[in-house]
Amino acid sequence: MNILWDFDGTLFDTYPAYTNILSLVLGEAVDKLEIYEKLKISYSHAINYYNISSNQEEEIKRLKKTLSPKDMKPFDGVEEILKFANKNVIMTHKHRDGVLAILKYYGWDKYFVDMVTIDDGFPRKPNSLAYIHLHTKHGIDLVIGDRELDLLPAKELGIATCMFQSQCDVADYHLQDYSEFFNTDIPLVK
Incomplete structure (x- = not known):
């Protein structure tokens, strides 16, 4: 096969690690379960849904680089x-x-x-x-x-x-x- x-x-x-990153950028007011669900549709869907700015997207990219394989x-x-x-x-x-x-x-x-x-x-x-x-x-x-x-x-x-x-x-x-x-x-x- x-x-x-x-x-x-x-x-x-990998979604829990990405959810935590978006939560850090968006703040605690945004529910982590909701972030997770939006990411499961697609990363671009979550970015659009939360109307993430270019500065926020740069911060997300920076934080993603801090992840290690053990995450x-x-x-x-x-x-x-x-x-x-x-x-x-x-x-x-x-x-x-x-x-x-x-x-x-x-x-x-x-x-x-x-x-x-x-x-x-x-x-x-x-x-x-x-x-x-x-x-x-x-x-x-x-x-x-x-x-x-x-x-x-x-x-x-x-x-x-x-x-x-x-x-x-x-x-x-x-x-x-x-x-x-x-x-x-x-x-x-x-």
Whole structure:
């Protein structure tokens, strides 16, 4: 099985760290749960929703640089799926250096044969060009993401989709926890 993974909120629980950063910039009057929910839609959605100024955005960027890989915890059970897959690839809007630093910190760089990051110049999700690129090279069987926009390009290409810790009509499969993966009706081709 060849799996295309989203990064933030799918492989690694990065949203709590990003929520804390936005909370620092926006102030305590803004509810952290609300910030988290807006970030889950997308980073740009949260920036627009809170009408974040260019100065605030610079502060967010500065604070993000202070995060270390240990602030980005992997989800429980995901490593077993990475080991099971024939190939794992990543499609993310993060910068390659940041992704590689986190993967290397946890010793997970060995699990991935390829990735597309914001540095590669592909349009942002839900545009399907990056997915076409990875699917052509690696024959993707399943796409796992935590937001609908992670799954829409896969649906366009006829690739099976799995939504992690959320619900949407686009997903063929849903997982609340990765321990459920091997007990679902996902066809586990090897």
